[in-house]
Amino acid sequence: MTWLQIIAYAGTFVFALTGALKARVYRMDIFGGAVLAFVTAYGGGTVRDVIIGARPVGWLNDYFGLGLVVLAVVAVFLLSDKLARLPVTIFLTDAIGLGLFTVLGIQKSLNLDVNSGFAVVMGVVSATFGGLLADILSNTVPDLLKKGELYATASLAGGIMHIVLTHYGAPEHLIFGVCIVLVVSVRVLSKWKRIYLPEL
């Protein structure tokens, strides 16, 4: 297992946790929780793969990833009271997941000959559309679209940095590291200093 795969699974687990916790807020049953966990973890990658024409989608036949999603649902079922006391931890792991999925989305797109600008768009889609689809399933306006802290913008900043460093021939590990740190930093700064995008 490569270092990138390990972090991809970490991102999957964290996003599945976020989805299952959201299902609890809406008082869904266990199946509803599993669907929301799965959609949050895999929704963004699925939309990306469909758009760039990867076939079949990346998570198919991957029992380990499926097991992580199930584990996240079980964890929320058993431990949700304790998890609710860890909002900062969840905020941070979600921010790290955002950075990881941005990098993964861009890499997968570049490997399929998507050009740089659209690879950045696909990075944002990979990182944010899972949560957006889960919000649609919960019948709420996606957090992502409402006025609020920088979320997609953090992903976008990391994505642009990724393309710039790639252009100048930086080694892969450096690109991944800088990009992820940048996404997490923008996200944390926005939360801390209450930096918002202007309303349209």
Next chain:
Amino acid sequence: MTWLQIIAYAGTFVFALTGALKARVYRMDIFGGAVLAFVTAYGGGTVRDVIIGARPVGWLNDYFGLGLVVLAVVAVFLLSDKLARLPVTIFLTDAIGLGLFTVLGIQKSLNLDVNSGFAVVMGVVSATFGGLLADILSNTVPDLLKKGELYATASLAGGIMHIVLTHYGAPEHLIFGVCIVLVVSVRVLSKWKRIYLPEL
């Protein structure tokens, strides 16, 4: 036309009927009813085909299936008062549709080299995501995700039975029959005895 195709068309017609009746509840116009009927009947199979990489989706160019959907919309337009008096009939045909689409989803996935665990997931997706998409279009939280009777769970039970029987080399007709009967039984039992999944 094989026996399997006949039942597939029966499932398509029943699910289209369910979708059109739902459109009536939300006072949509005839076009809205046609969209909801189509999405309920074909939405689950479309999501499945996109995920497993079947291309193009199965219902494309199938005039007979399209005709059945149109027929269901016309039937609801002309006869909905009478159909409303048949809730038990509709419940039963919907349960049978659930079983049929579970079997079809698993078979199609296995034929495209999806492994057993994910084939079961694809069976549930085939059988339940049409109704879920129709609920999203109607701007309600999908019934499927809310605390309630066993629906997806019935599909899941049938799917697991399907894989177990396939593993032991049972003949295809036996597998299909047992699986469909199991799905319908779990569904009916859950309705009758008010068996619910626990809340997350």
Next chain:
Amino acid sequence: MTWLQIIAYAGTFVFALTGALKARVYRMDIFGGAVLAFVTAYGGGTVRDVIIGARPVGWLNDYFGLGLVVLAVVAVFLLSDKLARLPVTIFLTDAIGLGLFTVLGIQKSLNLDVNSGFAVVMGVVSATFGGLLADILSNTVPDLLKKGELYATASLAGGIMHIVLTHYGAPEHLIFGVCIVLVVSVRVLSKWKRIYLPEL
């Protein structure tokens, strides 16, 4: 650039404008506006391409189209008060977009060996599902499904005319022109004379 491409880009720009103006109504931020503009402009074509198996989707790697969407968002950000005073202009450009996307959807489907009836369905999907997806993202019942003026029906009428003229071997430019004029006429007549589809 062919005549058809020029009009396709015009349709993309107009639909992106519609999406961004909708985001303003729901008080989304700039990112939300960009997503709604993009989804309105490209959502219908994406669903069509996924269903008919075009891979990757048509708008990928097309910087010019992406630039038009960004331009529409910037225009709404800077000029929305003036745009709000142009409801008739926007109604007309949207009607023209409806006609253009109907023609494009049918042509692309026929080129991929979709048969005539389903090509008409794909024309309607191309022309209407972008707005429908944007409505889902905004957490409202899609306008398209509610009782109201003829919209999808205008697209359907143009699509049927397209297939009839193609059957009789009419030259391409005539087909495109007649079809677009018919869609716009039905749309304008419905608005003007308040012609509605009956409720289901």
